[in-house]
Amino acid sequence: MSRMQRPVHVVGVGMIPFTKPGASDPYTVMGARAARLALQDAGVDYADVQQAYVGYVYGDSTAGQAALYGVGLTGIPVFNVNNNCSTGSSALFLARQAVESGMVECAIALGFEQMQPGALKGAWDDRPSPLARFIDSMTERQGYDQAAPRAAQLFGGAGQDYLREHGIRPDTFGRISVRARQHAARNPLAVFRQTLTLDEVMASAQVYGPLTRYQCCPPTCGAAAAVLCSADFAKRHGLDQRVTIAAQAMTTDSPSTFEGGDMLKVVGYDMSAAAARQVYEAAGVGPEDVNVVELHDCFTANELLTYEALGLTPEGTAEKFILDGDNTYGGRVVTNPSGGLLSKGHPLGATGLAQCAELTWQLRGQAEDRQVEGARLALQHNLGLGGACVVTLYQRN
Structure with a gap:
C-alpha cells in the first residue's frame, strides 16, 4: 500500500480502439501507438521518460522493448510485467512507486495484448499450472466441467454460491450486461457498442451456472498507456496536474482464499476487500465519497461481488443496488462508464491502463457522452487470478 508521501500525477493517457482477435495490428504497432498517444496527451517527449513498465500476458520475453522501440531508442530501463488480468495495473503500480519514491521524475506504464479467439487457456502443458491450487479448490467445491471454460467455472x-446464499434472481446478473452495453454505446473505443435487452442477454447460450454468453467478457486486442510524474517535473514542464493518485494498494492471496470451499474467496473477494480497505484508510475517505468506478467485470458475477468487496453497497445487498439503478448515471456511483471488460473488451495486459485512461478523462471532464457530472474521486479495481488485485484511487485537484 502507498500512502502517497510524494504526489504522483497522471499527466497523460492514451488508448487505442479495442478490437476482436484477428482484426488488430500486431502488438508492436498497438503498443507504440498507445504510448505515443499518452506522451502526446501529456506533452512529454519520450526522451524525458526515465523508466518504462510494460504489461502483457501472452507474448515472448522483451515484447515490451519491441513495442517501445517503435517510439524511440533512448536506452532507459524497460521492465516487462505479467500478473494475469491485473497486469496493466501492476505496471501502473510499479511506475507510480518509482516516481513516488524519488527514483525517477517521470515514468510510463504501457499495456497491450494481441489475443487469440476463444476461452483463455494456459500456454504450457509440461509444467505445473499457476492456477492449479485454485482449480483444485473449485473442483472440490463444485466438480470440473470439461465442456465449460475454466474461468467461467471459477467466476x-x-x-452460483452467491445466488444460493442470498436468494437473488439469476437475471440480476444479466442486468449488469444490459447496463454495460448501454455505457459502451457511448464509448467509441469499445469493441461492443450495440445495446442488448435483458431477454437477449438471458437467452444467449448458457456458459456455466448463472452465466450466459453475453455475461462473459470477450477475448480482445488493444493497448493503453499512462505517463506519471512528480509535481516538480509537472511544474517544470508546464504539465496538466489535475489528476493525482491519492492512494494505491496491491494485494495477493491470503489463507482465506483456499479455506472453507467458498468460491467467492477463490476468485479474489478477500483480496479485493483488503486492497479497498487499505486505499480508503490511506486516503482518509470512504466508498460513499467515490463518484465513479472502473472495476473488473470479467464476468457479470464478478461485478456483482465486487460491488460488495469495494464497499459500494453492504454485503448481501448487491441485487437491490442493481435494481435501484445505483450503479449507473443518476444513481449513487457510476460503475464502468467505459462499458467495462464486458463491452469495452478485455485485452489482458491493457485492461488496467484502459481503466486508468477512462478515469483520468472522467476527472478532467473529458469523457464526452460518458461524463459523470462533478466527478472528483475515481476508484479503479483490477483483479488477476493467481493472484493479484490492484485498487487505485484518483483525485481531481
Whole structure:
C-alpha cells in the first residue's frame, strides 16, 4: 500500500480502439501507438521518460522493448510485467512507486495484448499450472466441467454460491450486461457498442451456472498507456496536474482464499476487500465519497461481488443496488462508464491502463457522452487470478 508521501500525477493517457482477435495490428504497432498517444496527451517527449513498465500476458520475453522501440531508442530501463488480468495495473503500480519514491521524475506504464479467439487457456502443458491450487479448490467445491471454460467455472461458480446464499434472481446478473452495453454505446473505443435487452442477454447460450454468453467478457486486442510524474517535473514542464493518485494498494492471496470451499474467496473477494480497505484508510475517505468506478467485470458475477468487496453497497445487498439503478448515471456511483471488460473488451495486459485512461478523462471532464457530472474521486479495481488485485484511487485537484 502507498500512502502517497510524494504526489504522483497522471499527466497523460492514451488508448487505442479495442478490437476482436484477428482484426488488430500486431502488438508492436498497438503498443507504440498507445504510448505515443499518452506522451502526446501529456506533452512529454519520450526522451524525458526515465523508466518504462510494460504489461502483457501472452507474448515472448522483451515484447515490451519491441513495442517501445517503435517510439524511440533512448536506452532507459524497460521492465516487462505479467500478473494475469491485473497486469496493466501492476505496471501502473510499479511506475507510480518509482516516481513516488524519488527514483525517477517521470515514468510510463504501457499495456497491450494481441489475443487469440476463444476461452483463455494456459500456454504450457509440461509444467505445473499457476492456477492449479485454485482449480483444485473449485473442483472440490463444485466438480470440473470439461465442456465449460475454466474461468467461467471459477467466476460462474462464485455467482452460483452467491445466488444460493442470498436468494437473488439469476437475471440480476444479466442486468449488469444490459447496463454495460448501454455505457459502451457511448464509448467509441469499445469493441461492443450495440445495446442488448435483458431477454437477449438471458437467452444467449448458457456458459456455466448463472452465466450466459453475453455475461462473459470477450477475448480482445488493444493497448493503453499512462505517463506519471512528480509535481516538480509537472511544474517544470508546464504539465496538466489535475489528476493525482491519492492512494494505491496491491494485494495477493491470503489463507482465506483456499479455506472453507467458498468460491467467492477463490476468485479474489478477500483480496479485493483488503486492497479497498487499505486505499480508503490511506486516503482518509470512504466508498460513499467515490463518484465513479472502473472495476473488473470479467464476468457479470464478478461485478456483482465486487460491488460488495469495494464497499459500494453492504454485503448481501448487491441485487437491490442493481435494481435501484445505483450503479449507473443518476444513481449513487457510476460503475464502468467505459462499458467495462464486458463491452469495452478485455485485452489482458491493457485492461488496467484502459481503466486508468477512462478515469483520468472522467476527472478532467473529458469523457464526452460518458461524463459523470462533478466527478472528483475515481476508484479503479483490477483483479488477476493467481493472484493479484490492484485498487487505485484518483483525485481531481
